[in-house]
Amino acid sequence: MSALQANARDTGQVMLKVVYALIPAVLAHYWLFGWGIVLNVALAAIFALGFEALSLLARGRDPRHTLIDNSALLSGVLLAIALPPMSQWWLLLVGTFFTIVVAKQLYGGLGFNPFNPAMVGYVVLLISFPVDMTHWLPPIALRGESLSLIDALSYVFGGQLPNGMQLDALTMATPLDVIRTQIGLHHTVGEAMSSSPVFGLFGGKQWEIFNGLILLGGLWMVWAKVIRWHIPVAVLGTLMLVALSFHLYDADRFAGPLFHLFSGGAIFGAFFIATDPVSAATSDRGRLIFGFGVGLLEYIIRVFGGYPDGIAFSVLLMNMAAPTIDYYTKPRTFGHGAKE
Amino acid sequence: MSRTLHTFHGGLHLPDQKALSNGAAIRQGPLPAQLIVPLQQHIGAPAQVAVQVGDKVLKGQLIGEAGGMVSAPVHAPSSGTVSAIGPHAVPHPSGLDALCITIVTDGDESWCELHPLENPWEADPVELRAKVREAGIVGLGGAGFPSHVKLNPGARTAVDTLLLNGAECEPYITCDDRLMRERADEILLGARLMRRAINAGECVIAIEDNKPEAIAALHEAKRAAGRLCDIEIVTVPTRYPTGGEKQLIRVVTGKEVRSGGLPIEIGVVCHNVATAAAVYRAIVHGEPLISRVVTVTGEVGTPGNIQALIGTPVGELLAACGGAKSSASRLLMGGPMMGLPLTRTDLPLVKTGNCLLELPAEAHHTPKPCIRCGECMAACPANLLPQQLYWYARAKDFDKAQDYNLFDCIECGCCNAVCPSEIPLVSYYRFAKTAIWGQERERKKADKARERHEFREFRKEREKQERAEALAKKKAALDTDALKKKLAEEKAAAEGGTAEGATPAVDPKQAAIQAALERAKAKKAAAQPKNTDHLTADQQRQIDEAEERRAAAKALADDSQTPEGSA
Numbered sequence: 001m002s003a004l005q006a007n008a009r010d011t012g013q014v015m016l017k018v019v020y021a022l023i024p025a026v027l028a029h030y031w032l033f034g035w036g037i038v039l040n041v042a043l044a045a046i047f048a049l050g051f052e053a054l055s056l057l058a059r060g061r062d063p064r065h066t067l068i069d070n071s072a073l074l075s076g077v078l079l080a081i082a083l084p085p086m087s088q089w090w091l092l093l094v095g096t097f098f099t100i101v102v103a104k105q106l107y108g109g110l111g112f113n114p115f116n117p118a119m120v121g122y123v124v125l126l127i128s129f130p131v132d133m134t135h136w137l138p139p140i141a142l143r144g145e146s147l148s149l150i151d152a153l154s155y156v157f158g159g160q161l162p163n164g165m166q167l168d169a170l171t172m173a174t175p176l177d178v179i180r181t182q183i184g185l186h187h188t189v190g191e192a193m194s195s196s197p198v199f200g201l202f203g204g205k206q207w208e209i210f211n212g213l214i215l216l217g218g219l220w221m222v223w224a225k226v227i228r229w230h231i232p233v234a235v236l237g238t239l240m241l242v243a244l245s246f247h248l249y250d251a252d253r254f255a256g257p258l259f260h261l262f263s264g265g266a267i268f269g270a271f272f273i274a275t276d277p278v279s280a281a282t283s284d285r286g287r288l289i290f291g292f293g294v295g296l297l298e299y300i301i302r303v304f305g306g307y308p309d310g311i312a313f314s315v316l317l318m319n320m321a322a323p324t325i326d327y328y329t330k331p332r333t334f335g336h337g338a339k340e
Numbered sequence: 341m342s343r344t345l346h347t348f349h350g351g352l353h354l355p356d357q358k359a360l361s362n363g364a365a366i367r368q369g370p371l372p373a374q375l376i377v378p379l380q381q382h383i384g385a386p387a388q389v390a391v392q393v394g395d396k397v398l399k400g401q402l403i404g405e406a407g408g409m410v411s412a413p414v415h416a417p418s419s420g421t422v423s424a425i426g427p428h429a430v431p432h433p434s435g436l437d438a439l440c441i442t443i444v445t446d447g448d449e450s451w452c453e454l455h456p457l458e459n460p461w462e463a464d465p466v467e468l469r470a471k472v473r474e475a476g477i478v479g480l481g482g483a484g485f486p487s488h489v490k491l492n493p494g495a496r497t498a499v500d501t502l503l504l505n506g507a508e509c510e511p512y513i514t515c516d517d518r519l520m521r522e523r524a525d526e527i528l529l530g531a532r533l534m535r536r537a538i539n540a541g542e543c544v545i546a547i548e549d550n551k552p553e554a555i556a557a558l559h560e561a562k563r564a565a566g567r568l569c570d571i572e573i574v575t576v577p578t579r580y581p582t583g584g585e586k587q588l589i590r591v592v593t594g595k596e597v598r599s600g601g602l603p604i605e606i607g608v609v610c611h612n613v614a615t616a617a618a619v620y621r622a623i624v625h626g627e628p629l630i631s632r633v634v635t636v637t638g639e640v641g642t643p644g645n646i647q648a649l650i651g652t653p654v655g656e657l658l659a660a661c662g663g664a665k666s667s668a669s670r671l672l673m674g675g676p677m678m679g680l681p682l683t684r685t686d687l688p689l690v691k692t693g694n695c696l697l698e699l700p701a702e703a704h705h706t707p708k709p710c711i712r713c714g715e716c717m718a719a720c721p722a723n724l725l726p727q728q729l730y731w732y733a734r735a736k737d738f739d740k741a742q743d744y745n746l747f748d749c750i751e752c753g754c755c756n757a758v759c760p761s762e763i764p765l766v767s768y769y770r771f772a773k774t775a776i777w778g779q780e781r782e783r784k785k786a787d788k789a790r791e792r793h794e795f796r797e798f799r800k801e802r803e804k805q806e807r808a809e810a811l812a813k814k815k816a817a818l819d820t821d822a823l824k825k826k827l828a829e830e831k832a833a834a835e836g837g838t839a840e841g842a843t844p845a846v847d848p849k850q851a852a853i854q855a856a857l858e859r860a861k862a863k864k865a866a867a868q869p870k871n872t873d874h875l876t877a878d879q880q881r882q883i884d885e886a887e888e889r890r891a892a893a894k895a896l897a898d899d900s901q902t903p904e905g906s907a
């Protein structure tokens with residue numbers, strides 16, 4: 001029709017900007033933790049684009065038109081960051097397969113997926129390969145030795161570490177794990193945090209830096225109008241508020257809000273995962289409710305549930321609720337009385 | 341005097357492109373060899389032909405009489421001879437021909453006798469309205485609703501606010517801007533006459549702040565008119581679509597017109613500034629509406645504003661402005677947001693034609709899937725969820741689309757303009773609206789058919805019964821005399837009963853028919869769709885327009901199934 005384009009934006013650009021927003025954090029991660037994340041991102045991106053192109057061909061579409069919307073690239077990168085760095089190639093392959101082919105293309109492609117694709121891939125891996133999903137390498141500073149790119153590659157593709165090293169010897173429990181285990185052993189949060197070297201100022205050591213850069217990237221996206229503020233604010237606000245309430249109730253058993261904010265994938269999830277517009281609620285009010293739900297569930301799963309971090313499950317659960325939220329949060333149309 | 345302004349949700353700041361054409365004074369348009377005057381240039385019933393082929397007509401002479409209460413007459417824009425009365429292509433979304441009167445002009449421009457209203461300032465509202473009606477004035481802002489109807493407050497004895505719309509919010513269009521700059525006095529006089537006709541408590545002219553010269557000119561004219569001119573000139577922020585009737589009322593008065601309702605319900609009457617000027621000319625000079633100012637702009641040689649005769653072929657208006665440049669690729673009547681695409685240049689200028697816009701070719705992008713980013717929602721002045729409307733329109737789930745208030749969409753195009761996936765959203769809404777009206781019509785037809793069918797069934801049943809009764813009677817007649825006698829007695833009694841009653845008892849057949857009909861009616865009423873009963877005239881117009889857009893829109897929808905449709 002007579003559209004006068006007022007926007008310089010284009011869906012492909014929007015997706016790409018989300019990827020850009022992740023670059024500083026990924027670089028910092030490489031700096032602090034080694035090659036793992038770079039390999040994750042590179043492999044997942046390649047697999048994701050490959051699967052996207054194959055599914056489009058299988059569905060009789062021209063992949064050239066659709067690949068430029070960059071959504072497959074983004075999903076792949078998001079999955080790569082959610083997974084433990086230096087995941088083996090087959091793990092990434094299975095993860096991207098579920099992300100792209102099952103969660104997205106089988107539902108009809110971009111715009112039709114009811115669930116966050118990257119989180120579907122993540123959860124499938126978490127359930128099918130729980131052990132591999134706990135191989136979190138601690139920061140270089142803590143393990144004293146750094147794996148070269150060759151070492152990392154040989155592990156990712158061959159499952160072998162040099163000199164007969166065992167991966168288990170290298171990995172370390174994440175801060176969230178430590179807290180959970182120690183609390184389970186009836187230690188206080190304070191005791192738990194002093195018992196292990198993985199803790200930093202208020203979250204995981206060096207994870208704080210990574211998460212800080214993720215936060216900056218997220219804020220930049222809000223500023224650049226790539227995403228709207230409602231979901232991240234609601235997710236993190238709820239998470240911190242609930243954490244604060246429990247912390248005030250019993251500081252020995254419940255870690256404080258800053259710990260929760262800077263541990264695990266809270267910030268990443270709030271800005272980059274829960275904001276996936278396709279599978280989230282769509283109106284402003286709906287997004288606040290959606291974010292509230294994600295934040296609340298995330299805390300519950302972290303603290304009371306069986307998994308160390310809850311972002312994936314809470315987002316997927318809220319994805320299920322999104323259509324209902326949408327229905328009940330329709331804005332008041334112009335000219336319709338306050339009641340309706 | 342300062343007034344608190346209000347806001348509405350959404351809206352856009354668009355590059356206004358008005359500098360192209362707002363610098364040049366209004367020029368007199370060409371006198372074409374032929375004028376093609378459509379009988380329907382307004383919402384409502386078409387005008388009735390009042391001349392014959394071969395008739396000589398004078399400039400301003402009535403050639404089509406108003407075809408009803410909501411209708412407007414048409415007049416000869418210039419003197420000449422009626423050369424044809426018949427279907428001709430007109431600017432209409434359907435692209436269909438409509439009845440037009442063609443006049444071969446004689447170049448004399450000789451006026452018929454005009455009848456201004458004597459003492460307009462003492463005339464009563466009925467007289468003023470009659471004059472406006474006689475002059476064939478319709479809303480010149482684009483809607484084309486007959487103005488005399490809007491100047492009739494109906495059951496109300498007074499309205500609170502007469503609001504004159506000088507917002508001119510669509511990019512490129514400058515005809516009202518120029519009119520306000522050059523004929524501010526006429527607009528103010530027209531406003532005062534209109535105010536008199538509806539006995540409005542206050543009169544406000546609202547202008548977007550991107551037209552400082554027009555605002556200054558109106559203030560100047562107001563000063564010159566002195567104390568008598570108690571009209572408030574209000575500057576409103578520039579934001580598309582502030583010029584939408586409901587949006588402007590909201591901005592200026594803070595009141596919200598009910599969905600599907602009319603401004604008069606909240607005590608507001610809204611007219612375009614150009615309409616006010618036309619009202620002035622009609623009442624004080626007796627001139628019917630035979631010409632208007634039209635902006636010719638975009639990719640044309642010398643963009644400008646032209647005082648053009650109604651019925652002038654648009655090609656001649658383009659030629660008068662240096663013709664379309666080679667870069668031009670799409671011609672619109674109206675602005676870039678809501679304008680009507682024209683595919684040929686022999687179409688006549690109509691009363692509602694405020695702009696002829698030649699747009700350059702646009703890079704064509706294939707729409708991407710909706711990512712539900714919500715940009716459209718943020719821009720929607722009706723506060724709808726365009727992404728949901730799109731989803732349901734596309735899935736042809738029309739009930740859901742109506743749940744999301746599809747019919748409150750004003751088709752302003754804001755959502756289209758911001759969508760990063762470049763989805764032609766408005767086309768989908770038009771398609772859905774048309775499809776719903778189509779279903780509605782089908783159902784009405786089906787209801788009629790069912791009514792007929794039910795009646796036929798009922799009659800068959802009745803005949804069967806009658807036959808059975810007759811058979812029984814015959815049989816009875818063959819029986820004993822006693823029985824016969826008894827029957828005769830009964831019959832007599834029945835007849836006696838009938839004769840006695842003051843009103844004859846209802847014939848049982850009639851009663852049954854009646855009952856069947858009422859049942860059918862009740863069923864029909866129960867099956868009314870939401871949101872489409874009590875259509876306003878405006879919606880009715882949309883129905884008519886959209887009806888024919890249907891085919892095109894459908895093609896589009898089918899098309900769009902391809903990019904990301906079925907798995």
Ligand code: SF4
Nearest residue numbers: 710712713714716759
């Ligand atoms: S702007 Fe376009 S892509 Fe975004 S939600 Fe609206 S229709 Fe979908």
Ligand code: SF4
Nearest residue numbers: 720749750752753755
């Ligand atoms: S065209 Fe309709 S849905 Fe789109 S912005 Fe305008 S009113 Fe809202």
